[in-house]
Amino acid sequence: MNRQRIYYALSLAAILAAFWLFDLWWAKAEQESKRPQFEMVSGGELRPRSTEGIEITHEYYAFSYRTEYEQAEWVAYWLKPEHLTQDDRKRPYFEVDPSVPGESAHWRNYKGSGYDRGHLCPAGDRRFSEEAYNETFLTSNVSPQDREFNAGIWNRLEQQVRSWCKRYGDLYIVTGGILEEGLEEIGSEGVEVPDYFYKIVYRPGDDEALIAYLIPNQEQKSDLSRFEVSVDEIERRSGLDFFTLLDKGKQEELEAPTRLGEWRYHNFN
Missing domain, CATH: 1.20.5 (Single alpha-helices involved in coiled-coils or other helix-helix interfaces)
Incomplete structure (x- = not known):
């Protein structure tokens, strides 16, 4: 028993x-x-290497921080059609990013500077959850942008990318300011103001394509197509090296100038 x-x-x-x-x-x-399956590709073949080795992966984007300039040299993330919701989110306060050694620059550096805290991974791309939306308000995800630039051509480019996501599906995006010598500084921590911002948009799949932009940090009335450049040009200006783990032939093919007809523009003026 x-x-x-x-x-x-x-x-x-x-x-x-x-x-x-x-x-x-x-x-x-x-x-x-x-999870947004962010690590699917973001860690390897697509995003560039970090200049200082301060490379951080958050839940909904990754970035490389440059302490000399007190901002990210690049922010990388996936944008998927299911991310594009119209959820109404309460805009939070900007917060320093404790994951950056010594914390990212404080938002007060921008106060009274005349420059916006310009998002690199747009808050509008992350409305699908409160956590994702709030994460874009860490100061590791902002850079000083001219107000007319931020509300103008940069906003039009962000809308264009969303339109492409709806049309083509998943997109991988890398964006940031060109960090170089002799830039204007703002705030007590010396946050430097990029003269140019870049954005690279990669479309995987059978209709694989890539498009890249380099735009002066001031409002532009010209069409977005005027600012198309090759990834090679962004690499030359930024000192970064994109797509380093891809096959060399594939890397050269992707980084060549954009072929006409691969991306359709929508007028957001």
Whole structure:
């Protein structure tokens, strides 16, 4: 009788342990399925290397921080059609990013400077969850932008990228300011003001294509197409090296000047 009770007790314990392990596995699998699958490509072949080695992956974007300039030299993220919601989000306060060694520059550096805290990963691309939206308001994700530039051509480019995402599907985006010598500084921490901003948009799949922009940090009335450049040009100006882990032939093909007809523009003026 005692042996039978022990057998039943051990069997019950084994069954409960099996249920517990399955529940743990299921919870983890469900959590992973809800992630934006950011690490799918963002860690390797597409994003550039970090100049200072301060490369940080948040939940919804990755970036490389340059302490000399007190901002990110690049921010990289996936944009997917399911991200493009119209959820109404309460705009949070900007916060310093504690993941940056010594923290990212404080938002007060921008106060009274005449420059906007310009998003690199746009808040409008991350309305699908409160967590994702709020994460874009870390100061590691902003750079000093001329107000007319930020509200003008930069905003039109962000809208154009969303339009392409709806048309073509998943896009991978790398963006930032050109950080170079002799830039204007603002605030007590010396946040430097880029003269130019770049954005690179990669479209994977059967209709694989890439388009890149280099735009002066001031409002531009010209069409976006006027600011198309090759990735080679952005590499030359920024000192960064994109797509380093891709096959060299593929890298050269992608970084060549854009071929006409691969991207359709929508007028957002």
